[in-house]
Amino acid sequence: MADCFHVYDVRPEGFRIRYSPALVDPPGCAPRHSAPRVEKFLCRPNRLLRCARVLGRNDPLVRAVEEAFAVTTFGEHNLPERAARGEVDAFARLVQEHSGLVYRVALRILGVEEAQDASQEVWIRVWRSIGNFRGDSAFSTWLYKVTVNTCLSARRKEQGMRSGEFVGEFPQLPVQPGGEDDPEAVILNRERRDELLRALECVRADHRAALVLRHMEGLSYTEVASILEVPDGTAKGWVSRGRAALLVALAERAGDSNGSHDHGEEAS
Amino acid sequence: MIEADRWEVLERIGAYAAGELMGEEARETESLILENPEVRRLAASYISMMALLGAIGQETPEPPEAVVNRAIRRAYVSAFFRQTENLFGGVGRAYFDAFVYYLGLRGGGAADVRADQA
Numbered sequence: 001m002a003d004c005f006h007v008y009d010v011r012p013e014g015f016r017i018r019y020s021p022a023l024v025d026p027p028g029c030a031p032r033h034s035a036p037r038v039e040k041f042l043c044r045p046n047r048l049l050r051c052a053r054v055l056g057r058n059d060p061l062v063r064a065v066e067e068a069f070a071v072t073t074f075g076e077h078n079l080p081e082r083a084a085r086g087e088v089d090a091f092a093r094l095v096q097e098h099s100g101l102v103y104r105v106a107l108r109i110l111g112v113e114e115a116q117d118a119s120q121e122v123w124i125r126v127w128r129s130i131g132n133f134r135g136d137s138a139f140s141t142w143l144y145k146v147t148v149n150t151c152l153s154a155r156r157k158e159q160g161m162r163s164g165e166f167v168g169e170f171p172q173l174p175v176q177p178g179g180e181d182d183p184e185a186v187i188l189n190r191e192r193r194d195e196l197l198r199a200l201e202c203v204r205a206d207h208r209a210a211l212v213l214r215h216m217e218g219l220s221y222t223e224v225a226s227i228l229e230v231p232d233g234t235a236k237g238w239v240s241r242g243r244a245a246l247l248v249a250l251a252e253r254a255g256d257s258n259g260s261h262d263h264g265e266e267a268s
Numbered sequence: 269m270i271e272a273d274r275w276e277v278l279e280r281i282g283a284y285a286a287g288e289l290m291g292e293e294a295r296e297t298e299s300l301i302l303e304n305p306e307v308r309r310l311a312a313s314y315i316s317m318m319a320l321l322g323a324i325g326q327e328t329p330e331p332p333e334a335v336v337n338r339a340i341r342r343a344y345v346s347a348f349f350r351q352t353e354n355l356f357g358g359v360g361r362a363y364f365d366a367f368v369y370y371l372g373l374r375g376g377g378a379a380d381v382r383a384d385q386a
Contacts (some may be wrong), residue, residue: 099327103331116334123343247282
């Protein structure tokens, strides 16, 4: 994301931010910046972040400012560098600031039962190897890499799982009735959400990681490829296959649950 | 349509639903969707799934307090051991250097002085 935004000229009363032409807009959204331009925000980074987070935690602007200021909640700069020098206070602040990212990604790749242990393991690895972090990329990118590697090393044995196969017609999901305000629809949405997370476990681990980074974390393909340490084309392929495999798994589960529901009705 | 082709269509519709197809490829896929009701339902399923993925992506599950606390505690313990190791390593090195100096294994030690006196 550093290619898309560049934060510079940092002063107490504000800073300048440059939008570069490399900005990739989220799919389905109209381009926000058609040409490179420079803006100046006359407010402190923390205040800007609070405003920008209304757009969502993964908004590129939020991430650009977070990365430019290393860790903003505490108003501290260069925390990774200080942690690499052995300052435990700096490391503690990094943990507090980024534990959400680590836990969120572990939760989505591994599921709720293993996410906690994996998060612990990630922070042990970060503490041991933070000296290797050279600042060439954003700290969050490096942290994503450590997190994904830790999760995938727990999942190597699953490499042979579902990919490139489905039987019969194209998979379909049942149409959900009701609007967002409908209480029944809210419950159904929660059930669909849980179903999706369970179906995600059926997708091959590396494809699942790519899918999580792209569609849940909102990263660009370049970032996904960098984190997974594969070429861009491979990252795209993994996301594409993961997406298809997830739909197949989801449709099968929906079919199964409808079937069992029908049987239940018949039995009653 | 053979299985491999069907899987390719499945992936292509997914890419279309994610807004990743451009130009000719997007137009071809659109006409496929318009012509074939099964593919149309597939596209609708993808869009529904992507919306759900995006909604889950916006959730921010808080990590258990224990994870944060344990990671910080471990770092403090590890740093303590590192410092202790450095300290004892430093003291040990100093004793060793003194011993080497005493034996006269390095220039200017006590043995050299005695040899000079003799």
